């Protein structure tokens with residue numbers, strides 16, 4: 001017998017959305033497949049890597065281990081909610097904190113959750129906060145520096161340079 | 176992608192409703208707290224419950240509160256909240272320290288104390304995809320009849336991998352369960368059972384509602400964990416120590432060692448110490464005794480020789496820290 005669909009209402013990146021989901025679908029699947037918000041990445045799909053981190057009611061959690069139906073009425077924020085002007089995105093850019101970029105959406109959302117609580121976190125606090133997000137490229141240094149810079153309102157080496165124009169093709173998909 | 180098998184989700188609004196649901200749905204139902212253990216296991220085909228009963232709405236089971244001379248920690252309290260609780264850090268330090276080193280920050284924000292205490296045991300031959308397990312040949316914990324860890328073994332020796340278990344035992348905590356027959360209280364030491372296939376005394380249809388930790392003057396406790404990385408990894412070995420002091424001298428000591436087999440073990444040498452020994456607290460002797468008493472099995476990752484040698488190191492470290500705090 002196919003699973004009965006359930007209508008789920010939640011707030012995603014500021015929009016109220018209603019989406020039909022199967023009880024066995026994870027929030028990650030619903031975001032990526034149901035709502036076509038593919039910014040949130042699927043790495044291991046079993047809680048090991050942190051690539052799927054999103055903010056659920058403001059807290060960084062793993063979307064691959066969250067049942068979508070348990071998100072009824074809750075507030076989800078994904079990487080698509082961050083604009084090009086966001087100090088964190090800018091700092092990641094300026095510090096080269098993303099290489100292949102696969103961990104970046106998860107790192108950004110973890111960092112977003114951290115900065116909402118600690119205005120200017122120490123390097124140690126940052127390392128603790130991102131310890132559930134694996135990065136295979138950067139060696140973490142640039143990521144820690146980027147988050148620290150965003151917390152302190154610095155742009156790093158490129159402080160003097162004006163912001164580049166946003167990429168013309170880039171527009172957040174509306175769910 | 177690792178799709179979940181199909182199931183129906185239920186979200187009871189009270190403990191009574193949850194217990195009634197479990198009774199009605201029978202053994203085909205499983206409880207879901209934070210989901211950080213159940214869901215990966217379901218994705219690997221280790222469990223396929225027809226019904227999943229989510230405890231998410233049981234707000235009454237969240238929080239740490241003081242009740243007389245006990246700290247009552249609701250089963251749905253997140254590990255993050257346990258680790259950050261001032262009361263827990265003061266009166267149940269080993270538990271707060273253990274909660275603080277479970278997995279990574281996301282796991283601690285999602286994972287609950289109840290889920291951690293009821294964590295399934297782990298084994299390198301069990302926590303694998305169905306394809307992987309099938310290729311090697313299923314083992315007796317799931318679908319098969321042999322053990323790959325102990326040749327010819329008739330009993331599963333998968334490892335207790337929950338950080339809070341050893342701390343709960345060392346702190347003489349009580350596990351509170353609610354089932355169809357009412358409320359049942361069990362010392363944490365009796366809640367865990369030496370059977371990797373089913374390592375808790377929780378009965379069908381029961382819900383763990385709280386952990387009660389006694390609050391005692393002069394008590395200190397610490398937790399030490401061995402893992403490869405500083406985050407995310409399950410314990411390869413863990414040690415919880417409780418030291419009770421009165422008028423400046425030690426009166427009781429408990430050393431609990433876990434992540435060896437299905438049940439955390441109390442160090443016999445520590446239980447046998449007389450009043451005179453307690454006064455001097457022979458740390459090196461105890462650490463050597465622990466090394467002799469503990470024999471890690473190749474059930475989880477990590478070289479067994481390393482895990483065995485580290486028994487002595489962690490026991491020494493934990494005792495050293497406990498005595499310096501006392």
Ligand SMILES: Cc1cc2nc3c(=O)[nH]c(=O)nc-3n(C[C@H](O)[C@H](O)[C@H](O)COP(=O)(O)OP(=O)(O)OC[C@H]3O[C@@H](n4cnc5c(N)ncnc54)[C@H](O)[C@@H]3O)c2cc1C
Pocket residue numbers: 046047048049205206207208209210211212213214215230250251254276277278279282285286287288289290291292293294295336337338339377381382383384407408409410
């Ligand atoms: C990458 C990774 C790393 C991890 N590292 C660690 C680690 O280092 N140490 C560690 O201890 N754990 C670790 N975990 C496991 C897990 O995150 C934690 O143990 C967590 O505390 C489990 O709690 P939960 O609420 O998510 O449990 P769930 O997954 O919801 O439940 C776990 C089990 O307990 C049962 N259960 C839950 N609540 C109750 C209740 N109230 N009454 C009766 N039964 C109940 C469930 O039916 C299920 O069988 C890790 C997990 C992952 C994915």
Ligand code: SF4
Pocket residue numbers: 297298299300301314315316317321322323324325330331332333371474
């Ligand atoms: S200890 Fe043996 S029976 Fe238990 S899970 Fe491992 S291989 Fe299977």
Ligand code: FES
Pocket residue numbers: 041042043044045046047048049050051052053062063064065
């Ligand atoms: S995809 Fe969720 S933790 Fe790896």
Ligand code: FES
Pocket residue numbers: 097098099100101102103104134135136137138
């Ligand atoms: S940039 Fe490639 S994994 Fe982090």
